[in-house]
Amino acid sequence: MDTEPPYFDANSEPLAARIATGLHKIGLAMKQQAWQQANTAGLSATQGQILATLVAGGPLSGSELSERLGVTLPTISDSVRVLVEKTLVTKSPDPRHPRASLLTPTPKGAELGARARSWPEFMADAVQDLTPEEQRAFFAGIVKMIRMLQEQGLIPLTGMCVTCKHFRPNVRTGPAPHHCALVDAPLSSDQLRLDCQEHERASETARREVWEQFLRRR
Amino acid sequence: MDTEPPYFDANSEPLAARIATGLHKIGLAMKQQAWQQANTAGLSATQGQILATLVAGGPLSGSELSERLGVTLPTISDSVRVLVEKTLVTKSPDPRHPRASLLTPTPKGAELGARARSWPEFMADAVQDLTPEEQRAFFAGIVKMIRMLQEQGLIPLTGMCVTCKHFRPNVRTGPAPHHCALVDAPLSSDQLRLDCQEHERASETARREVWEQFLRRR
DNA sequence: TGAAGTAACTTCGGACTCCTAAGTTGTCAA
DNA sequence: TTGACAACTTAGGAGTCCGAAGTTACTTCA
Structure with missing residues (x-):
């Protein structure tokens, strides 16, 4: 880099890098949006994601959730505890594994989860153009x-x-x-x-x- | 929705919605990656972002940072305090505004910031295909x-x-x-x-x- | 010449996120 | 019956965020 002003030539950032930048910006909007939507629904962002995932993918165990959402088990465990306290999900033993429990949304939880599934829709709108x-x-x-x-x-x-x-x-x-x-x-x-x-x-x-x-x- | 298994027909989710889902997944990877990269550099994710933004866009004030990164001023203020303690940025009065201070990275901060700028590169790699x-x-x-x-x-x-x-x-x-x-x-x-x-x-x-x-x- | 307003923070308190490390606890295999 | 294993759970600690409530240096209006 020298002191010249930037010209739009071969020295400009490569397309791939600018694509990455763009995705980064879009990611920022998603993060903010998720936070806000969750808050207005009386949930935290992860709680909303968990409910949405359970509604979309049927009953799951904690470790499955952990994998799908890309966070560690303790984090899931924490959030699930809160969701159980709020009577939005229930735990039942998992026939497949000894120590596992299947998480199922209650009717109230299912409704919130269904709503949470539509959170990324604002992006679908932006794609319509x-x-x-x-x-x-x-x-x-x-x-x-x-x-x-x-x-x-x-x-x-x-x-x-x-x-x-x-x-x-x-x-x-x-x-x-x-x-x-x-x-x-x-x-x-x-x-x-x-x-x-x-x-x-x-x-x-x-x-x-x-x-x-x-x-x-x- | 009825009880039938899903067929790949007009009832499938619209393309726009699936694009949104896809971006959501990519966003997840970005989040994780940012977290991890920041951690191995001895920073938090936001601290890294702040340094990267300062290196890329010259000295900025707190409120400018707040706008660009999509978080509120208190959050920025917090993180900047830590960065100043770590002697990675310095504050100087902003000639443009009375109460504002311009944040400038120190040499050490500039180096970390430059490295942080390349964090989204893993995505550029994924685009190469x-x-x-x-x-x-x-x-x-x-x-x-x-x-x-x-x-x-x-x-x-x-x-x-x-x-x-x-x-x-x-x-x-x-x-x-x-x-x-x-x-x-x-x-x-x-x-x-x-x-x-x-x-x-x-x-x-x-x-x-x-x-x-x-x-x-x- | 002062009083009120404005802008740009900073501080505070509180909820959540997220991790690692260190337990628990049922089941199964040796 | 003694381990090993898997799937959590708990504890502890740093970080992220926010809204609300101060500061403080000008600016503007009366």
């Missing part, structure tokens, strides 16, 4: 990014078609080249899910293979 | 989204070309249709800056007009 084509391109970018971040262990391997046992990429030509073997239905690239309840994690080798197959042709 | 074309589309989407969110008051009006006094959108045809009047240089859509130091906020009516002009033709 993009043309459908731009939206598709944007979504494709997001899917690829998430996959990369999952590979680096920064995002849990949950809910995305492209890491699911039942996903068959590029099995035909046309607008919907992919296939979901679970519901036996064709699938276009912009119908891919990020948060499917039925998601079952494929093995590591299978995931790698599926991803390569997915990238091939488009 | 997108084709250049995909990157451009992705970036275009981000710019539009940020603009929308700014209009809703969720992101500060700072640093983006499209809200700057010196920006002239679509003044010519060809690959670089825009123009920056400050450095008097042509500008393509994917050279737009999100964090220009020289940014000067245009008036509200000017911003609205510029944006309309920007959307027209592409």
